[in-house]
Amino acid sequence: MGRAQRPDRRRPRRFLGLGRRLRAARRSRPPRGLRGHPGRRDGGAPEVRGHAAGGDRGRGGDRPLARPGRGRGRRHAVRPSHLHRPARAPHAALEAGSGKQVLGVSSAAVWHEVECGGYTADLAVWEALADPVxxxxxxxxxxxxxxxxxxxxxxxxxxxxxADPSLLEALAAxxxxxxxAVHATCADIRALELDREFGLIVAPMQLLQMLGGxxxxxxxxxxxxxxxxxxxRVAAGIVEPAAASLDGPAAALPDLRERDGxxxxxxxxxxxSTGGGVEIRRLRQSVSPDGSLSQEVHTxxxxxxxxxxLEAEAASAGLRPAGRLEVAPADGYLGSVVVILEGP
Structure with missing residues (x-):
């Protein structure tokens, strides 16, 4: 036992022939040539942390990137991202035209909600008229x-x-x-037949100025x-030509809505003013989930x-004047006047 041991028998480096998973632990080697902060076991993707030119990762080397197994489903391709835009779908989504459907909702209903849904300046007037009825x-x-x-x-x-069934479908939903308790009916108000009477009939948002004269x-x-x-009583909101202006800083703010991406x-x-009437032009823009922009000018x-x-025309229908209520301009919307008419 006093004989000197062979140098290669002093301390076994590993158990030979028993497989890699039973390999004895080896001393860690400090990483070299890294520009970023190393993670656990100094592995990871060099494109994330980066290496200095000619850097050495040591005997451990770089671990290979994980790859999906054979049993996994194949993913849809995604276009590479642009410098200033997110990664995009493999093909652009189709834009719905006039009267077409966008994820089950017509474009007419979408734009009606965008341009009218957020308007609240006149609601107090309709409340005051409806509450006593x-x-x-x-x-x-x-x-x-x-x-x-x-x-x-x-x-x-x-x-x-x-008169637009797509708008009524959105309302009914x-x-x-x-x-x-809302009963939706598709009909032309110029030929209306409901076989019932009402204590109050309202016509908001300049409806009577959009009937062709x-x-x-x-x-x-x-x-x-x-x-x-x-x-x-009948109450109708109208815009008089003298009130047709979009003054104030709020006039530059767009109406925005997000729906299903x-x-x-x-x-x-x-x-x-055109021919004594009022013309309102809006820039409509829509951005699809993949970032595509489309726009048009709507008038x-x-x-x-x-x-x-209006009061003179109503007299021929047996309606007499019963007052007026002002609605101030707000948030880029024109001011209006609500004309109240009484029946016999």
Whole structure:
């Protein structure tokens, strides 16, 4: 036992022939040539932390990047990201045209909600008119339900009429989700036949100025008068030409909505008079989930009309003036006047 041991028998480096997993621990070697902070076991992707030129990782080397197993499903390709944009889908999503569907909702309903859904300046007027009414309220040109749903939440029974079935579909879905008493009817208000009477009929958002002139407006007033209960009232919002301006810093702010990954923006860019009426131009922009931008200029034209002319036209339908209420301009929307008319 006193003999000197062979140098290679002093301390075994590993147990030979038993497999790699039973290899004895070896002393760690300090990493060299790293520019970033090393992680556990000094592994990881060099493209993340980076190496100095000619750097040495030691005997451990770089661990290979993990690869999906054979049993895993193949993932969809993704376009590489741009310097200033996120990675994109393998192909661009299709843009819905006028009247087409965007994820089950028509583009008309989407833009109506974008441009009208956030407007609240006139709601106090409709509340004050509807609260004393005992019985159902009729809204003409209801759209997606900005006013009708608001009154229904306050306990009113609302009948809502519009000529666009896609807008009514959106309204009905929202009313059902909130369990509100709203009855949606698709009809032309110039030929309305509901076989019932109402203590209040409202026509918000300059509806009477979008009926193609005086003949269409008088037809709508006749049908409204025919649906009035005794001592009932008709209230219509109009924009007078003198009020047609978008003054103030808020006029430069767009209306924005996000829906299912799409972002919609509508910016009022110009307002003016054409043939005595009012023309409002908006820049509509939509951004798809993959970052694609599309835009168009949309124009709304309002027939020339003031409160005195509306009251004179209503007289032919048996309606008499019963007051006016002002709605101030706000958030890029034109100011308006609500003309109140009483039945016989």
């Amino acid at each position: 005992d019985g159902p309220v009729l809204e003409l040109g209801c759209g997606t339900g900005r006013v009708g749903l608001h009154l229904a939440r306050r306990g009113c029974e609302v009948w809502a009429v519009d 929202r009313a059902a989700a909130e369990r509100l 005086g003949a269409g407006r008088r037809a709508a007033l006749d049908r409204a008068a025919a649906h009035l209960a005794p001592a009932g 799409w972002v919609y923006s509508s910016l009022p860019v110009a307002v003016g 709304d034209r309002l027939d020339p009309l003031d409160a005195n002319a």
